[in-house]
Amino acid sequence: MLATIDLRGRLTGGADDAVIDYRTVVPRAAVDVEAALGVVRGVCDDVAARGEAALRDYSERFDRVVPASFRVPEEALAAAVDGLADDLRAAFEESIARRRQVCAAELGPVAVDVELAPGARVTQRMVPIERVGLYVPGGLAPLASSVIMNVVPAQVAGCRSIAVASPPQREFGGLPHPSILAVCRLLGIDEVYAVGGAQAVAMFAYGVPGLCEPVSMVTGPGNIYVVAAKRLLRGIVSIDSEAGPTEIMVLADDTADPALVAADLVSQSEHDPLAAAVLVTDSPALADRVQEALPGQVAATKHSERITTSMSGRQSAVVLVDDLEQGLAVVNAYATEHLEIQTADAAAVAARVTNAGAVFVGRYSPVSLGDYTAGSTHVLPTGGCACHSSGLNVKSFLKAMHVVDYSREALAAVARHVEVFAEAEDLPAHGYAVTARFLDAPELGV
Structure with missing residues (x-):
């Protein structure tokens, strides 16, 4: 069933050994994200221009169902949890608990504080991304587990606002799969959208007036069109990866x-x-x-x-x-x-x-x-x-921010270094920004 690639006997330890590029030993599946970009560019531009009307059109075209509301009602989330079998709920809760425990350990120190010299201090603060959009696939398999893998590290990181999107399903009346909704509810996520594909990524990136505020980061796996949309919109939003x-x-x-x-x-x-x-x-x-x-x-x-x-x-x-x-x-x-x-x-x-x-x-x-x-x-x-x-982890949802706090004496100790450096780069105003602080009249132009 599996093809065989035989590398035996190719290496003898001598100068005549064949050169093997192990990176190409096993070919990968052909996936053309660049070709998909041509499809998703129009979708993303349309969502940016027409908002909810575009979502409605693409939902009908791609998912063959238009939800009564793209934002999943709270009562639907509650009903999904109520409909869980006891053993499935227990499995969800155990997975959540274990992922949360590992995430808490991943978080580690949230600040690094270095005193380089008396009065010369640089602090690195780890700041959570304020608003994130998390995508959960619903195609060949309804990946309720991906809700946990996306949401828990974002919560532990301290993200203030978390939204989840997953494709609407005809068999569930235009709602995402009940298991996905149930896990969202168990995690306390109430902003859930029945939107799939590239249009979901565009909704998160651009926002849709009256429906969804823009996010700063989009994470989560998806099909090639989701991947292409993430590549296209990277820069408008941060992404985790192109899965x-x-x-x-x-x-x-x-x-x-x-x-x-x-x-x-x-x-x-x-x-x-x-x-x-x-x-x-x-x-x-x-x-x-x-x-x-x-x-x-x-x-x-x-x-x-x-x-x-x-x-x-x-x-x-x-x-x-x-x-x-x-x-x-x-x-x-x-x-x-x-x-x-x-x-x-x-x-x-x-x-x-x-x-x-x-x-x-x-x-x-x-x-x-x-x-x-x-x-x-x-x-x-x-x-x-x-x-x-x-892989996606707590630190994926944190950004590092340096805070620089120097006293007058600490700046004086390195002022000449800054001035010389600035002269070498032909940026004299950079040097003067330091020099000015030690003039009798430090305002610019003196």
């Missing part, structure tokens, strides 16, 4: 259980036909047993067609390597969204990983745990962006 199709990579040796490896690969392929499922192993026997386990597991799942498309795509493969050293080179070059380590001494191997959105260590830490209840975030960098970006 692409989900990815799982498993680094495993002959100690791994092939049935569990197969189950984990299948679990993430369930998200999207473009999802990537990659096994990296130095054990051909394990690779064979995983391949043998996959058809039966896939056939037994609800979304077998979607999973089969994902696993047979160019983005999914078994990568055979000489040893775990080469396996780590592949892993760190690929910089996957989710990385499982199923090896002997998995914790030691995981400690050598430098590029991954999240790392799942050992037999009892599957990616599915991180999707829901581990306490970690599941809004993670994709497409190799884990080499430079982090």
